[in-house]
Amino acid sequence: MTMQELNKVKQIHTNFKQSIWLDFIDRQIMRSGKLQQLIDEDGIRGVTSNPAIFEQAINSSADYDADILEYAKADSDPEHIFFRLAISDIQQAADLFAPVYNEEVSGADGYVSLEVSPLLALDESRTIEQARELWKKVDRENVMIKIPGTLSGLPAIRTAISEGINVNVTLLFGLERYEAVANAYIDGLEDRLSAGLDISRIASVASFFLSRIDLLVDPLLDDKDLGEMKGEAAIAAAKAAYALYIRVFSGERWDKLALAGAKPQRLLWASTGNKNPAYRDTRYLEELIGPDTVNTAPLATIDAFRDHGTAGATLDKGTEQALYLLESLARSGINMEEVAEQLEKEGIQKFEAPYQKLLQAISTKIHQ
Incomplete structure (x- = not known):
């Protein structure tokens, strides 16, 4: 089979060693065989979920109603019911991806992510407490617990990694915070290694959100008559993050961990549905395809790429231009760290709102 004949989505991993994960989960996609089809035909290698995805799944179908009513007989707390539903779905998806996880390079992929409550985004102690609880209840090697990369989340990430919990760090928008997250991961590995524990089976990704960056920066560029730079900030920030990744996961400090079997914390491109x-x-x-990275995309974006996407090695191209563009933004008065701070606050709110809506929907289904 020639490269042209190979499924366009599958080309990304087969030819360029980037993993494509699906940013969606519900019971229908698993029961219908659609998720298995995506694994077989498109080479989808993992799944991410978030409160908005579960809110859509539970609020827009009757697939969960019977379980909600059954669970409510023992405990009618909507949040407790939600996590029972979510854990069941995550376990089922993790089992579907077990063959990917158990491929020749064991643990390279096949992960399914479940997020701690977005209401805990600024609460370090409760975040780590819930991460431990979810990790134990899902009870699958190929699960990742999503922890937000807030300042409060950094020590929770370090603790989780030191305890052997796979972590998907979410809500990253800026280079400064991304570097802090990468170092929290390394700190956690060092803590675990110094305790004499195995670090070879721990995996983590750092989820760098993209489309929301352009959505915020583009109007600022219009205001400054810099329209020719529109649509470039997110890609430039991602390429700069990749350059940081290469620097952080090399050198003497990292080499010591690598000798003990540690795997780098891969960059994951998130919020990749074009807005x-x-x-x-x-x-x-298309513009961020490169080895040892992940792109998690909604189904519509995967369908679009299968239809008319172009797979090619693009991530390590144009790095100097990307850095120059970021410098140009700074010179024009657009502070990307301030942009990142604003997007983090908005991101927490964007997850809190559907989560509250989800809990309300469960409560309504119990009492209707």
């Missing part, structure tokens, strides 16, 4: 119709709908996949 601006003026841009190509596959751009956040």
Whole structure:
């Protein structure tokens, strides 16, 4: 089979060693065989979930109603019911991806992510407490617990890694915080290694959110008559993050951990569904394809790429131009760290709102 004949989505991993994960989960996609089809035909290698995805799944179908009513007989707390539902789905998905996880390079992929409550985003102690609880209840080697990369989340990430919990760090928008997250991961590995514990089976990704960056920065560029730079900030930030990744996961400090079997914390491109119709709908996949990274995309974006995407090695191209563009933004008065702070606050709110809506929906289904 030639490269042209190979499924376009599958080309990304087969030819360029980037893993494509699906940013979606519900019971229908698993029961219908659609998720297995995505694994077999598109080479999908993992799944991410978040409160908004579960809210959509539970609130827009009757698939969960019987379980909600059954669980409510023993405990009617909507949050407790939600996590029972979510854990069941995550376990089922993790089992579907077990063959991917158990491939020749064991643990390279096949992960399914479950997020701690977004209401805990700024609470370090309760975040780590819930991460431990979810890790234990899901009871699958190929699960990742999502912890937000807030300042409060950093020590929780370090603790979770030191305890052998796989972590998907979410809500990253800026380079400064990304570097802090990468170092929290390394700190956690060092803590674990110094305790005489195995670090070879721990995996982590750092989820760098993209489309929301352009959504915020583009109007600022219009205000400054810099329209020619629109749509470039997120890709530039991602390329700069990749350059940071290469630097952080090399050198003497990292080499010591690598000798003990540690795997780098891969960068994961998130929020890759294009939110601006003026841009190509596959751009956040096409422009960031590179080895040992992950792109988690919604189903519509995967379908679009299968139809008309172009797979090629793009991530390590144009790094100097990307850094120059970020410098140009700074010179024009656009502070990307301030942008990242604003997006983090908005991101927490964007997850809190559907989570509250989800809990309300469960409560309504119990009492209707």
